Amino acid sequence: MPSPQELLPWLEHMHAVRHYSNFGPLVKELEMVFAQQFALDPEQLTTVANATLGLELVLQALDLPAGSRILLPALTFVATATAVVRAGHQPVLADVNERTWLLTPEIAYAACERMRLDAVLPVATFGMPHDMRDWQRFEQQTGIPVVIDAAAAYGSQWLQGAEGTLVFSMHTTKSLPAGEGGLVISTRPDLAAKVRQLSNFGINLDPAASMPVGALGSLGSNAKMSEYHAAIALASLQKWESHAQERRTLYANLMHEMDQVGWHKLTWQAQGPGGPLIAPTVLCVQLPDAAGRAALEQACQQARIMTRRWYQPLLQHMEVLQQRCLSLDTPNSQTLAQTLLGLPFFWGMQAAPRQRVLDVLKQVLSKHTYEL
Structure with missing residues (x-):
């Protein structure tokens, strides 16, 4: 702001x-x-x-x-x-x-x-x-x-x-x-x-x-x-362009750093046919499975690092909406709902908080073996 x-x-x-x-x-x-x-x-x-x-x-x-x-x-x-x-x-x-x-x-x-x-x-x-x-x-x-x-x-x-x-x-x-x-x-x-x-x-x-x-x-x-x-x-x-550039740089650097400590076990949102993401505002990563997501959540909580489950539960699982919606088959959404996790990402994010997140991520993924 x-x-x-x-x-x-x-x-x-x-x-x-x-x-x-x-x-x-x-x-x-x-x-x-x-x-x-x-x-x-x-x-x-x-x-x-x-x-x-x-x-x-x-x-x-x-x-x-x-x-x-x-x-x-x-x-x-x-x-x-x-x-x-x-x-x-x-x-x-x-x-x-x-x-x-x-x-x-x-x-x-x-x-x-x-x-x-x-x-x-x-x-x-x-x-x-x-x-x-x-x-x-x-x-x-x-x-x-x-x-x-x-x-x-x-x-x-x-x-x-x-x-x-x-x-x-x-x-x-x-x-x-x-x-x-x-x-x-x-x-x-x-x-x-x-x-x-x-x-x-x-x-x-x-x-x-x-x-x-x-x-x-x-x-x-x-x-x-x-x-x-x-x-x-x-x-x-007045400062949108410079902030957007800094966000893009931070986003790319964090993805690269997380891939390095995570042995490329993480999945990121792919660019669609509409072009690139110019001004990212959140960092949401897909873990290999629900157990990995839960372990990372718990470890972040213990390290006093805030996380978010975007967007869960799915809309059809929210009691207030259940009687008001029709739901088609949503297998991809179900998988994403079990494995996505939002991690800290903000303009001006310095090296120290970035390293805290990387350390926790490395700790968690090193304890879990996945079929690659």
């Missing part, structure tokens, strides 16, 4: 114009930057309070029938599924590719042969980008809309000259942190404009519309990005 000193000029500007929310000048400036980055008309994107609300409002703006079936990966953060449920639809949980950990068009095509689907919600898992040209072909061939949950993929996921819809997060844990915030980008006609209106309760603000300004045009929510969060995002953008 930007330091208070880096943030101060933006806050002073905000205070000088006395505009703190409701599509203020800093939000407009931020959206202009995004429009330039993605080579889009500003009307094809909008900021929102967070990516979860962005997903909900995009699903609402698609005007799908109530109870529509939305395909998404079983291996993802809960917000992907809860956004579907809160939008009034039913999640259909699919498997992911065993190497890229992504829900692919091939998996979606196979699911279409088994049941009716009304939309697909692939996830840029851990920030790994999708090939948007493949998903555009899927939309054209099936007529099923695709919305990419690109929450963790700012800087990595691009439209790549294709048509499509992307939803990014600017949460403090993401590569472009604003504390909280989201970005919706869509080449689908009027979709971003609908999301913008829905984010302001559904109130019409367009003088050219068929209803008066201030009239309720749709049943929306309060999901606007504030000027405070836009200020943080603008400050973060």
